[in-house]
Every structure is written in structure tokens, then in C-alpha cells.
Amino acid sequence: MQNNTYNVPFNRPTIVGKELYYISQTIHHGHSAGDGEFTKRCRKLLEDTLGVAKVLLTTSCTDALEMSAVLLDIKPGDEVIVPSFTFVSTINAFVMRGAKPIFVDVRPDTLNMDESKLERMITPQTRAIVPVHYAGVGCEMDEIGTIAGKYNIPIVEDNAHGLFGKYKGRYLGALGSLATQSFHETKNFTCGEGGALILNDQRLIERAEIIREKGTNRSRFFRGQVDKYTWVDIGSSYLPSDILAAFLYAQLEAREEIQKKRRQIWEMYHERLEAWAEEGGVQLPKVPAHCEQAYHMFYLLLPSLTSRQALIEHLKSCGILSVFHYLPLHLSDMGRQFGGREGDCPVTEDVSDRLLRLPYYNDLTEEDQETVVKAILDFDPAKA
């Protein structure tokens, strides 16, 4: 799986140019711990662009999800509703606080939480709903918001894929009480490992700062609001070094250029593969008209598990790495311990067998993309 064994890797973390310059500035400033100059710049850029109340950089999206679980006071016996078709952190963060996962199926078109199946999952124990904007395409947030509002349940958007995507003109991440971002090396904007917690519910901001600072009121101390800082709540160390924030700031500054390039890559795949897909019974990603996607990934839904595996092998023989995900969480070892059974989420179980992600990264060259497209066009799903 090493990048150098493939002519076209699946992912290549890219640098835009100013990362090392900004890192050297942090080192010269003499502040490389958390919440330095570049952390503030990233925070301000994200708050201003997204129009959200508060952004706290974190060490990962997983950590931002863990902070969300602490902030919402999740306790043993509480229930949290998540799609089964997601990364393990979406629910693990809540299970670590004692929550029981309640898995809901996804829609067959966008592979997002199926809002029509949500209300029946709600019980008096439900404490959070965690929609995932899969591939950076917004979930049906109007419907999800109406149901959450009816039962007064907070929404935590797992927006690991969707920074700068929009739903009905509003930024993803600005729609729930809380939202989480990822800056892992596979994401559009990266600092290797990193994340952010977005707070739209103003009442949660002060406690979030405390939880992120090891349970202390250090943030208030730095603002001069208290004359010494002390232990006031539970918490951990969730703030990234300013060296990572410096790396990230260079990428966030280049967001228009990065998104433009990623859009071109997505459109080229779509345009060139449309007829082939139609003929071979392959589903391409669907983006509803009211969503502006974040151009995070390009996937194919092959007709069967056999044809998906055959295409992976075919691409491998052409020096191209393609990958699949997610294994349904309700059928994982942990998911089964919570009662997950075959047939609970039929769409998830089906798409998990058939989905294939194509190489997609910021500096994928036209030539390399052409190699991928040609290799796919040579493959007949019906013969696999």
C-alpha cells in the first residue's frame, strides 16, 4: 500500500508552498505550543468564512467528537443516533462516555443519513443525533433539524469531509449545535493530523475552552478574565501545536485554489465516466441541486461485490491504487455487541460491498487522471 509501489497512488498529501515559511515564523516567534498566532489566524479565517460563533482547533476530528460527547454530558445508558455507514470515530467518541449507538441506514442516492428513518429511532434516552455529510455533500438538514427540534435533541455534524460545502446556501458545519472538522492528510486541507470543533450554540463555548485545556480555565486567564487559572472541570489536551496550525493556515489561505483544482478533478471523472457507468450499471456520486459539495472524493458504486473487487485488481495491474470503505459499523465486532444484526441497515450493507474510491488529491495531474480514466473505460463490469 506504499505510495511508491503505484504509479497513481490513492492519496498524496500536498503542500501549497507557504507551509514551511509559516512554520519557521512560529519557531522564530518563540511560541510553538497551542493557541499561538497561527491557531488564532486559522480560527478567525474559519469563523469569518463560515459565519460561525466559535472555532476551536483540535488535534483531530476524533478529538473534536470526543469533546462534543463531554460537552453534551453523555452518560452510560444514553443513546446516540449515527449512520452505520461512517468512520468509527463518529460513534466511538460517544461510546467512550458510555453511550449506546443507535445505527440508522443511509439514503441510496447520497449515502447520507436517511432522514425518513430517523424519527422512529428516537427514544426518551436519545441525547444526540450525529449526521455525517458523506463525501462533503450535505445531509437533508431541514428534515433532520425539524425532528431534532421536536424532541429537543442536539445535532453534532460530523463534517470531516465537508469543509466549505453548503446546504441550501449555508455552510456545512454551521447547521448543528456542534460540528467537527478533520485536517487529516487524506482531507482537502491538512496539517498531517488535526481537526476543529465548531460551536454554534453559544452556551457551550466557555465549557468547550475548558475541556480543551485539560479541564482548566486557562483560556480565561490568558484573556485576563481571571488572575490565576485552576482545575474547574474534566478535560484533556485537545489543542494542537502552533507548528501544525502554521502548516494548516497555509492550506486554508489557498482554499479557493485547492477547491478549484478538486472541482476540476471531480468534473473530469464525472464527465468521462458517465456513459461507461450508464452502460455498465454503475452509479456515480449524486449531488442534490440544493447542495454545493466540498469535492472531497469521487466514488463508483459497482453492480456487485465481485465486479468491485475485479475493478480494484484491474486498476492495481495498471499501477493505480483504489480503495473501498466503510464496513458497516452495526456489523463490526463492537456493533454486534450493541445488538447489530444483518439486515438492520440494508442500504449500508449493500453499498459497503459495491463502493470504490478513485485516486483523488490536490495535485493529481491531468495525465495521471487520464491513466485512471482509460484503465476504467477498459473494464467491463458486466464481464466481471
Ligand SMILES: Cc1ncc(COP(=O)(O)O)c(C=O)c1O
Ligand atoms: C466521517 C469521518 N469522521 C471522523 C473521522 C476522523 O477524523 P480524524 O482522523 O481527523 O480523527 C474521519 C476520518 O477519516 C471520517 O471520515
